[in-house]
Amino acid sequence: MDGRTRKPGPDPGVLLRVSEHFLLRRHYEDCRKYALQAQQINPNFTGVTEILAVADVLLAAKPRTSTTTLPDWYEIMQVDRFSQNAYQIRQKFYYLYGILNPSNNKFPFADEAFDTLRDAWFVLSNPVKKVEYDDLLKKLLDNDENLNGKRDDFAFWTVCPYCYYVYEYPRVYLECCLRCPNEKCSKAFTCVEIDRPSVEVIKEGRYICTGFLPVGLQNGNWNPYVPLSNEQVNANVNVNGSDDAGKFVEMMMMMMMMMMMMMMMMTVVLMVLRSRVINRLM
Incomplete structure (x- = not known):
């Protein structure tokens, strides 16, 4: 022992309060950041699992593509996209259902995350609705990739x-x-x-x-x-790949040529007027 005192580490309770602070402001990534730090210090600390579940669901509910507001129910349920494992989806739902239930989870927006989870279950638990949703999601993702290209x-x-x-x-x-x-x-x-x-x-x-x-x-x-x-x-941009940018440049060039012609005409008129004025003065 060298007699030096070890500096105490961060208090998981303080980290959890900071995490809740960011959750109130809907900064889900920062909320997760501090909640995960608290979890690393004490994996069994009360409230960490609950606040992480709220942040994860609400963060996943944000649209991930630039062309649609369709939620990714798979990401909300924390399962692989287009998963056909009904047992895994059901088990994940029951797990999150118990954590997000507002009667047990008192963190902000727990009720919103709980309702979002139930909406995801309503779609993914119904075989007919799941097939329809999968087809729509695939089309939207393909369209987004094509549009980005x-x-x-x-x-x-x-x-x-x-x-x-x-x-x-x-x-x-x-x-x-x-x-x-x-x-x-x-x-x-x-x-x-x-x-x-x-x-x-x-x-x-x-x-x-x-x-x-x-x-x-x-x-x-x-x-x-x-x-x-x-x-x-x-x-x-259209599907046939026509060069609209080239047409735009061509149109701009034509406008510039017209402006130059007008300026030349105005110059000629001014020169004629100037010569007439000089002749009258003489």
């Missing part, structure tokens, strides 16, 4: 180097100098293409780089990602 051909992502807002623009604006749409910035910058962020990153509005962390990013509602809407993409 078309978006890469039609659009690109860039970042304003002054306010760090990240924008998705039609590819015709690549390497162009544009004004930042952020009203608090409004500075001109050159659109340089960057890697496309994932759907989860766009929704959560989080930077992956830990070297840059704006104040309020973790606890506020600030989201610096501004993607094109699906309506904008569908309006500019």
